[in-house]
Amino acid sequence: MFEMMWSTREKVLVSIIIILGVALGIVLWYPTQSDPPSNQSWQTYSEQDEEEVNQQKEEESNTIVIDVKGAVQEPGLVELEQGARVSDAIEQAGQLTEKADSNQINLAARLQDGEVVYVPQMGEEVSILVLPDKANTTVNLNRATIAELEQLTGIGQAKAEAIIQYRDENGSFTTIEEVMKVSGIGEKTFKQFKDEVSVK
Template identity: 45%
Template sequence: MVSVTAKQKTVIVVLFAIVFLGVSTYWLLGRNESPVIITQSDLNLGQQNNSTQQNSPLEHERSNVGLNNNQVEQIYVHVKGAVTNPGVYRLHQGQRVVDAVEAAGGVLPMGNLDLINLAEKLQDGQEVIIFTSEEDRNQWLMNAPAGGQHNNSMGQHTNKININTATKEELQKLTGIGPSKAEAIIRYRETNGRFSKVEDLTNVSGIGSKTLESFKDQVSVN
């Protein structure tokens, strides 16, 4: 018969105690953990979240713009004509005509974008009109009340060209203004913002006081 010393008995008791404590602890902790159950509804919710994240470029742009509502001055622009959803839209100072057109759902197939400057910076209260043809635009301008602000060419007086909104083709109708000077006017306008007075045209490269005098009565700034 194998004899066990008192010291060996002590070691055996300690080992059994350690094993017992380990098993008890594992069992108690395991009871406190609830199983994670993934249901079909959870999977469907994940699919819905993925689909909502796949926004169109315009929706993504609008959501990004919304983050800066408190940082950028808001403006209101009236978009009408050949667009998907005509109406008044709240945009932000510094945005351009193309942003207003996109906010209105884009241009309809019959809309003529050659009749408007999409790169022009928007102003509060501005009216953006997408015409279907030059004849349509000219007819509208003839019937428009004096004093209205129009995005597409004419300003306060329908017989004057608005240098803040005119296209390259419209600017070339002015005395002494050819393609290069018309482009210079638009480039200056896009870089520096709206002209506050007609005399500011002398700041445009290639247009001096003498040139301005030849068409000064043909233009306006609003």
């Protein structure tokens, strides 16, 4: 009887060992089978990300940013497609105001990234209506109008008027550094536009 009981125990132990072995085999086999789909999903996701980044770069290369100022409804930066014209920039800026002098604007002129479009008011004389990149163009402190001075970095209407007043009272600027003698223009402000101005 003891031997029969022992045999039964042995059978139970063998059964448990078999069950554990099968369970362990399933655990070891399942990750091996599931890994490829997981890696495949990761690779697919990475490829989609790369395609989206490339598409975004391509879209950015086909756009330009223009600064529209003066007599328009909504002055500020506008984003346009390559090959856009002044008329497109004005349309993005909410069209002209009632005081705008459209006769001084070349609506058909093509634009490049970083340009400034300034729309003058009636009776205002402006020599530069579409200003190329400031790195390639300077504003002459001795001949510039208020509108042209306002195109300088850090210069608003009040400071532009102060420059004109100083020039009228003291004569032409002999150096660009002399503009720091104008009320409201210190060294910090001067550094912002010093590469955009000239005196000759």
